[in-house]
Amino acid sequence: MRRGIHLLEEVEFHPMNSRRQLEYLRRLTAYKREDDARAAGDAELTTGLSIRSREIDLVGAFYAVGITGHPQFKVVTLWDCHGGWDGGWRQMLQIYEDVRANLFLSDLDDLRFGAFSRPLGSAPGAPPPAGLVAEGYAAPLYLFESARVRPGAALDYLAAVREERAPVLAEYGHRLVGAYEVQFCDTEAVTLWGTDIDSHLRVQRARDAALGMDDGVPADHRLLTWRKRARVFLEGSWRETLLSPYPGSKLAPR
Template sequence: MNDDASAAPADPAGAEPRIYIHELIDVIGHNRARYVQHMTANWCPIARQERDQLCLGVWSTIGSTGAWPQVVNMWELRGWDGLAANLAHETAGGRDQDPSLAAWWSVAASLRRGGFDRIVVPTPWTRPVEQLCADGVRGAVYAHELFTVAPGASGDLLAALGERGRPAVEALGSTAVGAYEVAMADRSEAIAIWAIPDWPSWVAYERAWEPGGALEAWAAELRGVGARWRRQLMVDAPLSPLRTGRQPQESDRRPLDEL
């Protein structure tokens, strides 16, 4: 395997829409820098070659805005068939883990205590990672929002987000990384991620949610459909694709004890 394996193959016209694995990872103690390096440089090239799995992002959460120490990972696959192939590779022959994952996991286990994963389906307007990188989407900080609604209503919420919420937010200078419906559940959860260009823009975003602010109408619409939401801030890991403009490569590897 070489660095060329990090380049994605051609994507034929009519290819199945992407699907994502969204992970919340709880890191042990002061190991977050080691964990994100191990995740990006040491796992992403393997996942790309063996599983046709791309990294959308690896982010460190800002603890003052939620749980800590925590990392958010997102993986991009070629639809449900791509996800099935990924899981089949991992469990082939009745094994618990494929050898590459088992070797990587043995180190990761010393850096994290566990996590919580969701399978999420993007909205039609959500761009895949290579398009986001080509378009130069990048944030100094990111807003990670989890919405909950009545069972069956997440699709309606995401439709409203695309039609009215997204234009209102992007008018403030932020850019949608994507919006996603949580699958394998009762259609009551959705996730949105915004790339915010700088800290003053984040302040403007938060103030826009206040009464009389630019997002007051959007907040009222959310409340009108019974939505509840929580926002956490996060920043790119050093090798996260939206920071570097590319997938992590083997040449990015370095000893974890140097971090």
């Protein structure tokens, strides 16, 4: 079994003009759907759309729900490198050989203001994105977490998430669809959960009830226990935010 290698990219747009995000998502998902028809191993650095390859697979394209803590406006994308380090990841690196002119001529550049990419390695037991796509899994909402962990503690934290947090959140309609160790650093972990609005609200209210701030629903003290447990692994901040899948992306409802 070869470890899954992925890329998470957060793209920001300025000035504040939400039409740019829509145009970006339309173009990106459209040309990546075309790439699904390419032959295996057929990778090409083009003028206008960068590298074209089926091994660099756009599995998730999301519009960030700004009211949950994202800069407004933002797009988040999740890419699966088929074949791991020697597959899609190698193809992405090869576009930087010789620093050719078409590397700088992307049709998407005028839409984007900035982007931050995280290379990800799947944690043991994490569901592979290709498996989710083959299953036809999709959720109307996704919970995205970035956690700053003690140096070297990312995999231990993710194991605890899978064994202790995931069963509790499953009772609230959340499914763990990604658990990743951020590569080329030893202080960050990322998780991704499929959910929906009602499930999200149930978790928030159950936590408030456990804090004594909502007497209209049953309290679930396991939600507070997890936050104490998580601090064993954390060294800095963690943040959970919500993502809405763009229609036509592979993890979006059809």
